[in-house]
Amino acid sequence: MDKTKKRFRGLTGMLVAATLLLLLLPVCALAAVNGIPGPTFTLTVKTDHISTADGSNLFLWGYADGTNRAQYPGPTLIVTQGQPITVTLKNQLDVPVSIVFAGQTVTASGGIPGLLTREALKNDDPGTLAVDESTVTYTFTPTEPGTYLYSSGTDPHLQVQMGLLGALIVRPSAATATMPGCDPTDPTRVMATAYGDCRSAYDYETLFILTETDPALHTLVELGRIEEVKTTEFFPVNWFINGRGGPDTLAPYKASWLPTQPYECFTRTTPGDRVLLRIVGAGRDSHPFHTHGNNMDVIARDGRLLTTDPAIQPAPSLTAARAAEVGVVPDLAVSNFTNNTLPGATYDAIYAWTGRNLGWDVYGHDLANPALDPAICDGGIPGRVVNGFDMVTREWCADHGNPFPVARTDIKDLTFGQFYSGSPFLGSAGALPPGEGGFNPNAGFFFMWHSHNEKELTNNDIFPGGMLTMLVVEPPGTPIK
């Protein structure tokens, strides 16, 4: 396609910057979700702009953390189960705004009465001394851990589209937010949990807030022509994960060139680790979110564990569980390769990659030269035989030493991806023609995670982009945190 060269130049520029930052920063990718801790928050609704990955920008109404700029999505509020939370809302817009917290029982005070909740105006009316119309205080105590959505309760058909949305993450109470005993091969290893027991234990977590925008609507609002907006004629052409269109989804957290879009969703893991996906349907459309590389086990929906076990909290119970790729998940967890993400719904899923039963040795071990390859699937204890997946050497033992199954096509007949290491083996790089590859410094396996409504993989008519990001399975031992 004649678009190919232009596309790769644009992508290359952004990815060069992204990779340089990855190599320079010690904490370079998402091991835990970024956000702001509670228990008190001050959110101010402000206007600003966001960058779309086709090189344009969109007018934004966003929640700002205190005196910072507005952001899209709003700040991720990270709180603890059982902890009383206070969110103070201020407003710099000429229209009233508010916040509704899905799944929470909220008491609102201040501001003016609204249809769904109390709303904040821009200014306090000096004529009403007893009431401060410009400040609403929302208080609630999250009793259940999980992933939740907050968004404006005022004219939501317009205000949520304009950017007034964000995620609330409720961690389990301190006693069960992290715990040992979830890794049968190393009972001392401490893992985090999403719901207080090993069924939701994870090594890394990533938040995926899925939204879409119609730039025509944003333009009308920016020009002061709100009355001309017809949300019934909504036609999205931009799609986002965590407020960024692909491949900006891979740029670092708080990238300086995306000042109002701080969050990324580039997940890094190694074989045998568990990744927690917190998926939020924050737009008005459904999106089928597909994970390449393996199925994910959806363990919770709307902040409730999918289990028949009534005694979910606080007892860390391993009843009502079933085996997953690694470890256990609740018994009613559903294994999906594509999660139908409904608007307003949240999902928590566990994903793990082991290379189980691939049939060939993903590390390219050479049986004729064991001295060169000390990892021989022995659980770290020489002479020991491990069946199944070795959590120390991180390989599927039955495939150890099995050769690569096919003869490889000559490189002159291949088109290479930016994330291809040059070798089919995990942890190996290989020769590539000049200018090819280069965005896989550790020679991991990259897998695209994306909306499978393929139209949504575009940024305003430009392919590729939109609702896509990557997972990389790095070789074992690669520092992730």
Place this chain on the structure above:
Amino acid sequence: MNYGKTFFRLLLVALLGMPAVPASAEVFFQCPGYVPLTDRDANSDGVLRFRDGELSGPFTLPNGFTRDTLPADQDVVCKHLVAGDGFVNMADKTVDHGAGTGVGKLQYIFGFANATGTPDPQVMSDFMLRMEFPAPTITLRQRDHFYLTLSNVGMVMRPDLFDPHSVHYHGFPNASAIFDGEPMSSISINMGASLTYYYNNVEPGTFMYHCHVEATEHMQMGMLGNLYVTPAQDAGPAINGFTRFAYNDEDGSTGYNVAYPVQIHNFDPNFHDASMNVQPLPFAEMEDLYPMLNGRGYPDTVDTTPEGLANSETGNFSQKVNALITAVRGDRILLRISSLATTSFHTLTTTGIPMLVVGKDARKLGPPNDTSQYIRTNSITLGGGEAVDVILDTLGIPAGTYFLYTSNVYHLNNNTEEYGGMMTEIRIVP
């Protein structure tokens, strides 16, 4: 670590039983045990299968087994797919598209076709402009070692394009990047050459496959098809009178008498016409106006002409998969439903036969010997990239013709022809 030497040593071992890789662009079918000009697809099932006697040469698999030592529950299966362009006609024959009525709208497609058994030097000339929609159905069995060669025969109608292609086996568990077919993460094959994928099929279920190069464009243009894997339990003893099952359920609860793959995918005629006419592709305006099941709108979905439907441009039979479901009263029908729609979600329902969902995304719902997580329903909703296994139990259902159709009723049309679209028939005979 010196991976260079390692690789070549492994390459030698891997090549045992297979000829050497050509150094210049050439179609090159790789298949363990394949003897060219001798071995062919004798039973016309679309693959070369070792245990059907269709691979007569020696081979050694990566796991070390040879043709003499391969355990009885394992098999070797090879398929040669080609990728390129072609044509199909939509079902709106009552609409005049410029040459009178009687022929549905001609649509330019990108697609796949089955070249298994065609000698390598003949592949390009035999298959240029002869792609099919949907792509050939790939049926596999649990424990099959599947070797899939993809050859890119180029786009005849678009000589300005040099698109590579790939195969993404959607849902394959613990996939490797090299065989996942996602072009940013690995490799894809240029025109005039071949790339071979290897899959050790350990997970039964309903999957799907499609090209992932420039996915939005190539998928809208039709490079996609059905793929499913039957369980090892099929080779075991009958359970409750069933010998075929969707999963290794251990209690026969996913047993069926007849099975049909049904794939949802729709065309945007403006997009296809723009592609044909070398115009900028309308991604942002993409809107599917021809809703289809298995590549056809009703009533073409129930056209059972054995060789398929020929397109009006080249006469090639380019739509070879119908969507008609037939059963004897009392049968349990397994519908392997997948969606590769690029713009929208769809709900499918039947006129009067209740559904039992036993699997989702190639996993049985619930553990073996446990039916408590099956879902009794009358409709299923799929977005692109999702799959479900649905059993229709016709016990107690009177004989007759029923419909499987979308309750997104605005898709019960073939564009401006207000009759048809995403609908097919379930014919129950007494």
